[in-house]
Amino acid sequence: MLTETIATLSDVTKVYGEGEAKVEALKGVDLEFFAGELVVILGPSGSGKTTLLNVLGGIEAATSGSIVVGGEELVGRSAEQLATIRRDNLAFVFQFYNLIPTLTAAENVRIIPELTHKGSGSELTELVAAALASVGLTDRENNFPGQMSGGQQQRVAIARALATKPHLLLCDEPTGALDLATGRQVLELLQSTAQTDGRCVVVVTHNSGIATMADRVIRVHEGKIAGVEEGEGRPAREVNW
Numbered sequence: 001m002l003t004e005t006i007a008t009l010s011d012v013t014k015v016y017g018e019g020e021a022k023v024e025a026l027k028g029v030d031l032e033f034f035a036g037e038l039v040v041i042l043g044p045s046g047s048g049k050t051t052l053l054n055v056l057g058g059i060e061a062a063t064s065g066s067i068v069v070g071g072e073e074l075v076g077r078s079a080e081q082l083a084t085i086r087r088d089n090l091a092f093v094f095q096f097y098n099l100i101p102t103l104t105a106a107e108n109v110r111i112i113p114e115l116t117h118k119g120s121g122s123e124l125t126e127l128v129a130a131a132l133a134s135v136g137l138t139d140r141e142n143n144f145p146g147q148m149s150g151g152q153q154q155r156v157a158i159a160r161a162l163a164t165k166p167h168l169l170l171c172d173e174p175t176g177a178l179d180l181a182t183g184r185q186v187l188e189l190l191q192s193t194a195q196t197d198g199r200c201v202v203v204v205t206h207n208s209g210i211a212t213m214a215d216r217v218i219r220v221h222e223g224k225i226a227g228v229e230e231g232e233g234r235p236a237r238e239v240n241w
C-alpha cells in the first residue's frame, strides 16, 4: 500500500484570459499523489496536462481550489513562498531538456545544489558524481550539451533533477523528442527513481505507449479527470523514507 501522500489537489480550476478569449484549462480537478509511484497523465493535445503539471509544481497559479505539496498550501502564496516550496519539494524535467549550453554535464547538475547551498565543495562533487552515475553518464561529465545525443541530454536533465532530491518529480513529455528505444530507457530511469528512492514521479504525455510502465494512469479530457486506472507497472506497496 502506498501510504505517504506527497501532493493533493482539491477542486482545482485554472482559467486563462477573459471574455471571448477565456479558456477553462482545468475544471475542478481532484487528485492525490503518493511516494514511490510512477504516475502517467494521459490526454489529447490541449486537454490541460501541462497546465495541471504547472499548477501542481507551483510555476503557475491555480484560479481556485487547493493544492498541497509537502504539507504546504500553494494557492494564494507569494512568488517567493512558492519558490521556497518548489526548492524544498520538487523538480521538473521538460521535453527539450533545458540544459545550459555553456555548462558541462557536471556543471549543469551542480548549479542548483550549489546555489541552494546543499553542501561543501567536496560534498557537491560527490552529489554530482552520484547523480550522473545513477543515469549512466559518468563518462560524459565534461561534455557540453551540444556534444551529447538527445537521450543523453535528457539523462543529464534527470540527473540535475535528482541531485536536488525532490519528493516530487514532474516531467512534461520527457520522451517527446526521443526515439522509442531511448524514450523507454528514460522511462525506466524514472520508474527506478520512483521505486528505489521513494519519489513520486509524474509523467505527462499524449503517447499511450508510455502508460504501460505506470503504476497509475490518470486520463485528462477537456480540463477534467476522465478516469484513473491502476497501471501495469507493479502492484502498490508500502514505502518508508
Ligand SMILES: Nc1ncnc2c1ncn2[C@@H]1O[C@H](COP(=O)(O)OP(=O)(O)OP(=O)(O)O)[C@@H](O)[C@H]1O
Pocket: 016, 017, 023, 024, 025, 043, 044, 045, 046, 047, 048, 049, 050, 051, 052, 206
Ligand atoms: N498561457 C496560456 N494562455 C492562454 N491559454 C492557455 C495558456 N496555456 C494553455 N492554454 C490553453 O489551455 C488549454 C490547456 O492547455 P495545455 O497546455 O495544458 O494542454 P496540454 O494537454 O498540455 O496539450 P499538449 O499535449 O499539446 O501539450 C488549451 O486550450 C490551451 O490553449
Ligand SMILES: [Mg+2]
Pocket: 049, 050, 051
Ligand atoms: Mg502540454
